[in-house]
Amino acid sequence: MEIFVQQLINGITLGSIYGLIAIGYTMVFGIIGMVNFSHGDVFMVSAFFALIFFLVLTQWLGVSSVIVALIIVMVISMILTGLLSWAIERIAYRPLRGSFRLAPLISAIGMSIVLSNFIQVAQGPRNKPTPPMVRDVYTLWDANGYAVTLSLKQIIIIAVTIILLAAFWYLVQKTPLGRAQRACEQDRKMAGLLGINVDRTISLTFVMGAALAAVAGTLFLMYYGVVHFADGFAPGIMAFTAAVLGGIGSLPGAVLGGLLIGLIETLWGQYVSADYKNVAAFSILVVVLIFMPQGILGRPEVEKV
Amino acid sequence: MAESSKAAAAGPDFGKAAKDALLSGIIAFALFGPLVGLRTAQNMNNELVVLNELGKALLITAIVVAGRFLLSAFVFPAIASRGKKSKAILTPEEVAAASARTRNVSRGALLFLLVYPFLMVLIFGVQGSIKWVDNFGIQILIYVMLGWGLNIVIGLAGLLDLGYVAFYAVGAYSYALLAINFDLSFWILLPLSGILAAFWGMILGFPVLRLRGDYLAIVTLAFGEIIRLVLINWKDFSGGSAGISSIPKVTLFGIKFDASPEGFAKMFDLPMSSAYYKIFLYYLILALALLTAYVTLRLRRLPIGRAWEALREDEVACRSLGINTTNTKLTAFAIGAMFAGFAGSFFAARQGFVSPESFVFMESAVIVAIVVLGGMGSMVGVAIAAVVMIGGTELLRELSFLKVVFGNDFNPDQFRMLIFGLAMVATMIVRPRGFVSARQPTAVLFERKAISGDLVKEGHG
Numbered sequence: 001m002e003i004f005v006q007q008l009i010n011g012i013t014l015g016s017i018y019g020l021i022a023i024g025y026t027m028v029f030g031i032i033g034m035v036n037f038s039h040g041d042v043f044m045v046s047a048f049f050a051l052i053f054f055l056v057l058t059q060w061l062g063v064s065s066v067i068v069a070l071i072i073v074m075v076i077s078m079i080l081t082g083l084l085s086w087a088i089e090r091i092a093y094r095p096l097r098g099s100f101r102l103a104p105l106i107s108a109i110g111m112s113i114v115l116s117n118f119i120q121v122a123q124g125p126r127n128k129p130t131p132p133m134v135r136d137v138y139t140l141w142d143a144n145g146y147a148v149t150l151s152l153k154q155i156i157i158i159a160v161t162i163i164l165l166a167a168f169w170y171l172v173q174k175t176p177l178g179r180a181q182r183a184c185e186q187d188r189k190m191a192g193l194l195g196i197n198v199d200r201t202i203s204l205t206f207v208m209g210a211a212l213a214a215v216a217g218t219l220f221l222m223y224y225g226v227v228h229f230a231d232g233f234a235p236g237i238m239a240f241t242a243a244v245l246g247g248i249g250s251l252p253g254a255v256l257g258g259l260l261i262g263l264i265e266t267l268w269g270q271y272v273s274a275d276y277k278n279v280a281a282f283s284i285l286v287v288v289l290i291f292m293p294q295g296i297l298g299r300p301e302v303e304k305v
Numbered sequence: 306m307a308e309s310s311k312a313a314a315a316g317p318d319f320g321k322a323a324k325d326a327l328l329s330g331i332i333a334f335a336l337f338g339p340l341v342g343l344r345t346a347q348n349m350n351n352e353l354v355v356l357n358e359l360g361k362a363l364l365i366t367a368i369v370v371a372g373r374f375l376l377s378a379f380v381f382p383a384i385a386s387r388g389k390k391s392k393a394i395l396t397p398e399e400v401a402a403a404s405a406r407t408r409n410v411s412r413g414a415l416l417f418l419l420v421y422p423f424l425m426v427l428i429f430g431v432q433g434s435i436k437w438v439d440n441f442g443i444q445i446l447i448y449v450m451l452g453w454g455l456n457i458v459i460g461l462a463g464l465l466d467l468g469y470v471a472f473y474a475v476g477a478y479s480y481a482l483l484a485i486n487f488d489l490s491f492w493i494l495l496p497l498s499g500i501l502a503a504f505w506g507m508i509l510g511f512p513v514l515r516l517r518g519d520y521l522a523i524v525t526l527a528f529g530e531i532i533r534l535v536l537i538n539w540k541d542f543s544g545g546s547a548g549i550s551s552i553p554k555v556t557l558f559g560i561k562f563d564a565s566p567e568g569f570a571k572m573f574d575l576p577m578s579s580a581y582y583k584i585f586l587y588y589l590i591l592a593l594a595l596l597t598a599y600v601t602l603r604l605r606r607l608p609i610g611r612a613w614e615a616l617r618e619d620e621v622a623c624r625s626l627g628i629n630t631t632n633t634k635l636t637a638f639a640i641g642a643m644f645a646g647f648a649g650s651f652f653a654a655r656q657g658f659v660s661p662e663s664f665v666f667m668e669s670a671v672i673v674a675i676v677v678l679g680g681m682g683s684m685v686g687v688a689i690a691a692v693v694m695i696g697g698t699e700l701l702r703e704l705s706f707l708k709v710v711f712g713n714d715f716n717p718d719q720f721r722m723l724i725f726g727l728a729m730v731a732t733m734i735v736r737p738r739g740f741v742s743a744r745q746p747t748a749v750l751f752e753r754k755a756i757s758g759d760l761v762k763e764g765h766g
Contacts, residue, residue, distance in 0.1 A: 033519075034519070035519045035522070035523065045340070048340065048345075049339055049340075051345060051353075052339045052340070052343045052345060052355060053339065055343075055345060055353060055354065055355045056343060056355055059354060059355060060355065080335060080336065080339065083332060083335055083336060084336055087332055087336065091730075091734075092730045092733075092734070095734045096733060096734065096737060099737045100737065100738075101518060101519075102465060102677065103733050103737040104733075105465070105519060105522065106673070106674065106677045106729060106733050107729070107730050107733040107734070109670050109673070109674070109729065110674070110726045110727070110728075110729025110730040110733065111726065111730055112726070113667070113670065113722055113723075113725060113726030113729065114723060114726035114727055114730065115726075117719075117720075117722040117723035117726060118340070118723055119340070120719065120723075121719050121720060121723060122340050122341045122344065123340065123344060123345055124344070124345075124346060125719075126347070128345055128353060129353060130353055131352075233666070237526075237527075237530070240523065244523070275538040276534070276538060278530070278534055279531050279534045279535065279538070282527040282528075282530050282531045282534070283527075283531065285523065285524070285527045286512065286524050286527050286528065286531075289516060289520050289523065289524050290512050290513065290515065290516065290524065293516070293520060
């Protein structure tokens with residue numbers, strides 16, 4: 001029981017990170033019907049932005065409060081990652097709009113290779129460990145020598161995720177930008193005829209997805225204390241699985257999917273086999289795509305001739 | 306159109322170009338400044354510190370600014386004033402000329418491939434030829450073969466398979482495990498591993514029959530990763546991430562390529578060298594690749610090949626015309642997988658060592674890139690793409706003289722995949738249909754003609 005609760009906490013933490021990344025996948029798929037394959041690597045780059053600015057702030061500028069440093073780092077990382085994603089969309093995806101369907105996917109795979117190898121060249125191939133940023137751990141209860149703990153890191157991750165999702169939900173549901181996005185999702189041509197700047201809306205969708213990935217990247221760095229140039233692939237696939245499981249195109253679905261995938265991964269690792277936890281996640285992806293491709297909260301796809 | 310030609314006549318718009326350049330400079334500095342200019346590294350005490358290398362970042366920014374300025378001022382107006390000149394349909398004479406050209410090029414290339422090892426031996430000597438035959442010849446031909454195999458699945462049947470490397474792994478492990486545990490010869494195991502890979506193609510093909518496009522791509526990617534992860538974790542079966550070593554070599558009619566008295570070198574009174582084995586392997590993979598090409602070309606003329614191409618164009622229409630889409634897709638998967646299995650067993654025999662490291666997703670991405678960059682469905686294009694991408698990146702290993710220019714820490718090898726990725730993106734932007742983008746329909750009404758790749762719906766289904 002204690003172990004289960006502990007794994008539940010760990011799973012929700014991991015799931016929050018997946019959920020934040022998954023939103024980027026689901027929004028981009030919703031609006032232009034493309035699997036943004038480089039999103040996982042954008043997430044990885046954002047963690048590097050966070051790492052670099054965290055070191056600059058603490059070592060060069062002498063910021064002693066970790067929380068202040070983390071907030072500044074998160075904001076910087078969100079801005080720069082948004083910019084990165086904007087540039088990628090502008091260079092690699094926009095010229096291919098209207099091209100045949102595989103072209104953007106291939107371009108995105110190329111971009112994913114570029115990003116991870118660029119970081120490898122620029123920042124070196126080794127793991128980048130940081131000293132633990134947030135150490136506090138609270139014991140919830142102690143039973144038979146097994147203490148169920150909740151660390152401050154986990155509280156921060158869950159709280160930041162909830163706050164950002166609320167803000168994001170407001171943005172999509174209540175602002176003109178969100179309305180434009182939902183309009184483009186339904187019918188891009190019609191939205192354009194009604195005076196919506198479609199290209200700009202798509203760009204902003206990429207930027208928003210990347211900003212949320214940057215939050216996830218900062219939290220990932222804080223939680224694990226280490227980042228590596230190849231760290232984009234596995235979380236990227238997991239987050240994509242989450243987006244598909246929740247129903248691609250659906251924002252609440254992405255978060256729900258993220259939490260489920262996080263829980264499945266940790267619980268599988270605990271109770272079945274730690275070695276095969278990635279196999280489990282991939283199998284879920286396969287099973288979901290085959291048997292319920294519309295996901296939990298998604299709309300079924302209508303086949304048109 | 307009129308406006309752009311007017312602008313071109315009035316000379317480049319330097320004001321706008323300068324504005325563009327400044328903007329991209331700011332963006333480039335914001336991105337490269339931290340990522341390149343502030344390098345994180347561990348110091349003596351194993352602490353992570355930031356090193357100031359802003360000079361490099363400024364250099365990259367300057368290159369971006371200059372490049373963007375040139376693009377805005379000269380290249381884009383030139384492209385705009387040239388306009389669209391691509392023709393969708395060629396006349397029969399042009400088609401005949403193009404196909405004659407292709408035939409001549411193919412014949413020339415084939416002749417070159419046949420004499421290539423001897424050419425290398427003549428130029429570099431027996432020992433010096435090893436590198437050129439092995440690193441360039443064999444390596445490129447493996448990818449040509451994989452590209453042609455995957456071309457059946459992507460280019461002909463239009464099913465985007467991102468897990469193709471899994472079948473390559475099946476072939477490699479089949480040969481490695483059966484050769485070590487049952488002591489069977491390569492020549493028995495080559496067809497066997499092809500058959501096993503084809504079975505896996507069918508097993509994995511069955512569940513994904515209902516999927517199309519991106520979803521199919523992701524599921525095949527997941528299958529590829531599952532196979533790799535199982536190979537890593539099922540240590541009793543596959544040796545885990547340590548892999549399997551000392552896999553037996555290929556023999557030529559029972560003649561071994563080793564130093565024993567019955568070995569190839571002793572038998573023909575040649576000085577001992579591993580070059581003979583490499584040359585033999587070269588011809589083996591050349592034969593396998595040509596077999597792939599031949600089978601593909603013949604299959605395209607059979608009903609099944611026609612069905613693949615019809616499936617690629619429109620699945621719904623296919624079904625309504627009575628084509629069994631299940632069988633059509635499964636045969637595409639199985640035959641594509643079979644060639645990957647052949648290539649895999651060859652790979653295992655050549656390396657003498659297999660580990661899951663060789664079958665990562667990146668390999669699948671490279672093969673897909675070769676097929677797409679070559680122009681899906683075009684055999685010549687795929688071969689060109691394999692030569693350019695694999696040969697080009699292999700050449701980067703040879704550029705060690707650049708160390709003189711950039712200092713001793715400079716390692717051109719690390720830019721291999723970076724350049725590969727950039728080439729993928731750039732080719733997609735410039736020529737989304739690949740290097741060879743004209744198609745000759747397999748079935749024709751009245752006259753032969755070639756159509757632009759833009760009219761083909763590749764990879765939709």
